[in-house]
Amino acid sequence: MNINEIEGGVCAPVGFRANGVHCGIRKNKIKKDFALIVSDVRASAAGVYTTNLVKGAPVLVTKRHLSDGYAQAIIVNSGNANTCNADGVEIAEGMCAMVERACGISAYDVAVASTGVIGQKLDLSPMLAHIDELCAGLGDNSRAAAEAIMTTDTVSKEVAVEFTIDGKKCRIGGIAKGVGMVCPNMATNLIFLSTDVAIAPDMLRKALSDDVKGSFNMLSVDGDQSTNDTCLILANGLAGNKLIQGRGGAYNRFIKALGYCTVKLCKMLAKDGEGATKLIECAVSGAKSLKAARTVCKSVIKSSLVKAAMFGADANWGRVLCAIGYSGADVDVHAIDVKFVSRAGQVKVCEDGHGLDFSEELAKKVLSEDEITIGIDLKSGNFRATAWGCDLTYDYVKINGDYRT
Amino acid sequence: MNINEIEGGVCAPVGFRANGVHCGIRKNKIKKDFALIVSDVRASAAGVYTTNLVKGAPVLVTKRHLSDGYAQAIIVNSGNANTCNADGVEIAEGMCAMVERACGISAYDVAVASTGVIGQKLDLSPMLAHIDELCAGLGDNSRAAAEAIMTTDTVSKEVAVEFTIDGKKCRIGGIAKGVGMVCPNMATNLIFLSTDVAIAPDMLRKALSDDVKGSFNMLSVDGDQSTNDTCLILANGLAGNKLIQGRGGAYNRFIKALGYCTVKLCKMLAKDGEGATKLIECAVSGAKSLKAARTVCKSVIKSSLVKAAMFGADANWGRVLCAIGYSGADVDVHAIDVKFVSRAGQVKVCEDGHGLDFSEELAKKVLSEDEITIGIDLKSGNFRATAWGCDLTYDYVKINGDYRT
Numbered sequence: 001m002n003i004n005e006i007e008g009g010v011c012a013p014v015g016f017r018a019n020g021v022h023c024g025i026r027k028n029k030i031k032k033d034f035a036l037i038v039s040d041v042r043a044s045a046a047g048v049y050t051t052n053l054v055k056g057a058p059v060l061v062t063k064r065h066l067s068d069g070y071a072q073a074i075i076v077n078s079g080n081a082n083t084c085n086a087d088g089v090e091i092a093e094g095m096c097a098m099v100e101r102a103c104g105i106s107a108y109d110v111a112v113a114s115t116g117v118i119g120q121k122l123d124l125s126p127m128l129a130h131i132d133e134l135c136a137g138l139g140d141n142s143r144a145a146a147e148a149i150m151t152t153d154t155v156s157k158e159v160a161v162e163f164t165i166d167g168k169k170c171r172i173g174g175i176a177k178g179v180g181m182v183c184p185n186m187a188t189n190l191i192f193l194s195t196d197v198a199i200a201p202d203m204l205r206k207a208l209s210d211d212v213k214g215s216f217n218m219l220s221v222d223g224d225q226s227t228n229d230t231c232l233i234l235a236n237g238l239a240g241n242k243l244i245q246g247r248g249g250a251y252n253r254f255i256k257a258l259g260y261c262t263v264k265l266c267k268m269l270a271k272d273g274e275g276a277t278k279l280i281e282c283a284v285s286g287a288k289s290l291k292a293a294r295t296v297c298k299s300v301i302k303s304s305l306v307k308a309a310m311f312g313a314d315a316n317w318g319r320v321l322c323a324i325g326y327s328g329a330d331v332d333v334h335a336i337d338v339k340f341v342s343r344a345g346q347v348k349v350c351e352d353g354h355g356l357d358f359s360e361e362l363a364k365k366v367l368s369e370d371e372i373t374i375g376i377d378l379k380s381g382n383f384r385a386t387a388w389g390c391d392l393t394y395d396y397v398k399i400n401g402d403y404r405t
Numbered sequence: 406m407n408i409n410e411i412e413g414g415v416c417a418p419v420g421f422r423a424n425g426v427h428c429g430i431r432k433n434k435i436k437k438d439f440a441l442i443v444s445d446v447r448a449s450a451a452g453v454y455t456t457n458l459v460k461g462a463p464v465l466v467t468k469r470h471l472s473d474g475y476a477q478a479i480i481v482n483s484g485n486a487n488t489c490n491a492d493g494v495e496i497a498e499g500m501c502a503m504v505e506r507a508c509g510i511s512a513y514d515v516a517v518a519s520t521g522v523i524g525q526k527l528d529l530s531p532m533l534a535h536i537d538e539l540c541a542g543l544g545d546n547s548r549a550a551a552e553a554i555m556t557t558d559t560v561s562k563e564v565a566v567e568f569t570i571d572g573k574k575c576r577i578g579g580i581a582k583g584v585g586m587v588c589p590n591m592a593t594n595l596i597f598l599s600t601d602v603a604i605a606p607d608m609l610r611k612a613l614s615d616d617v618k619g620s621f622n623m624l625s626v627d628g629d630q631s632t633n634d635t636c637l638i639l640a641n642g643l644a645g646n647k648l649i650q651g652r653g654g655a656y657n658r659f660i661k662a663l664g665y666c667t668v669k670l671c672k673m674l675a676k677d678g679e680g681a682t683k684l685i686e687c688a689v690s691g692a693k694s695l696k697a698a699r700t701v702c703k704s705v706i707k708s709s710l711v712k713a714a715m716f717g718a719d720a721n722w723g724r725v726l727c728a729i730g731y732s733g734a735d736v737d738v739h740a741i742d743v744k745f746v747s748r749a750g751q752v753k754v755c756e757d758g759h760g761l762d763f764s765e766e767l768a769k770k771v772l773s774e775d776e777i778t779i780g781i782d783l784k785s786g787n788f789r790a791t792a793w794g795c796d797l798t799y800d801y802v803k804i805n806g807d808y809r810t
Contacts (some may be wrong), residue, residue, distance in 0.1 A: 051731075052730040052731045053729075053731070053736065054758070055730075081723070084723060084755070084760055085759065086759045118722075119722060119726070119760035120760065121760075227723075316523075317524060318488065318522060318523025318524040321489055321632075322457060325457040325458040333458050333459045350489070353459070353489055354491045354524070355490070355526075394799045
């Protein structure tokens, strides 16, 4: 199956328009803070949300609005998470109502998301003052929307692919915003995907929730989620394929293309982790179960000691073993191989749980690249998994030491 | 009950001698790296150890040697963890055998611990060359032993108290070494306690394992343990109290004094976390269960975002709520109060899960102190717990970015 990357981000699929403007929630006038994504027609819609008990008000409202399986627009602000506010739900509903007034889309078909500081009141007035401008500018502006949802992200994140189903050209596009330290994050993970594939709401929901287990959930450990994490997908059916209503060839093609997009966004999100200088990928093979494989990679990728070692290009594989050991996964610690891999080559550092003599010079070279894979073979089964993260740097501390002020 | 702090550390109880020297495992000649603690007589002994699947060889050997409930000496090296080495157990046994030859204490009555880098061979020869010097210098040298077990610790840690049981003066003493970042640590937590109280091995074991649940385990989340974490206690009975063989008044006095020492060491360990500038205490009240109280404080104290905010003296209480929300504990998020407390005063920032208007100036003053308490009232029950940690700083990254080299 051919999956070709194309331009256009969240606007690449037929019938999607987007825009992003500065409305004034963020003080810095060159930073956009207000975004809108609209489908020309009502679309199948699905979402996955944070499992944090403390949920942002927009999460509650979006869940309710998507409960019938359909939506047509997504409105988003950055600079304020609208979380832990007494009037949060009212404000989030107010944002949806704005879209109804300005674009003629029922408020109930609008999803809403907010990202930024928790516990500060979100005022509707800057948004009310700019909603008409935001709507008037709707068009092929995926980049503007991607920029408007950024917080501490340093680059905007977009993806789009083209593929075929039933001989029809189909597209999936998306934008995403950053993830703090990737693991115990609060900067909030927001991912908005669009597609012109025709797919029933229940199958779309299944596709998305299966996908995130191996993609966005591998950026962060269960339970370490922000209050506002949200991943949404709208499928408007304008590609003209036969409506996907069950499993089979068409569904499989769709989930493959979806997985391509989400993994690509994962890597972008990981690489742009707060203060990060390196993308770290942890690839586990030989696990007794899928759960064990995922547990091990998540434990390694979120270890502060492993992350700091990667920053320092230090082949301290003992920290990798330690993180495997406390992961809680069922592993045989005397059957673990570890290697570090990058464009500069690869170096095996541990075999059967014991250290190998290796070239420190080569290890330094391998670990000095900006994309590094920690390869772990548990040699106890046939399951594998991959997780993505970044190094831990001085700048992470700097960014998070004084984020609010 | 009076508990008085006294001098003397691990040598304060009657019949304990200690020493620490530089033998050459660490390159820096002014850093001691080899320590010995000896009781004049065979003592009741108990230990708690890391639950990491990857265990240092010394942990395996110590467990075996203490399985009969008695020991008489503890030998320790820093600079090398003797973990993930094919010959690790042999080397650890070799260290115990050294003590038998030099001090005439059966190797089977010797506990052993190592701390430092994982996966590098530990050579016995530097220790063999200095074991006689180490033994010859045994005396009231708790400080030297405390220094010899340090790795990235910046200060040595000792405690000792005096109290009475059955009208007899009793003492508990101890030394400890540092804990990396406190949470996902590898620098290894080593705590060695001594007492002249007469107590049977099974009651000593019960006292220690109950105590650590509310003390050292509250420095680090379950499963986030190093490969070599070890807490040992020897009780030689020389205080002359009636042997404690069951629960009751004498046992209660003993565990109170023990708890005083372990909490004091916890705070020292937390405050000296790698790169730390502040001791952070998280005190939870109003929980539905003891488990919920402990889960919530551990989640907050280990949140990198909370820790970085404390470093920046930023009253970002949303991060506290977020960490409560993802902790997995059963809490009512709409009944949470949060305040920050220090010598400079206190500031309540959140009530019933919503933000309060508070003085940013006062908050900055409170959070600029070097000992801060995050007070959380869950208002849902009567259980409480306390956890200890530290802030996350530039220096943490610096120390851990290149620890091995």
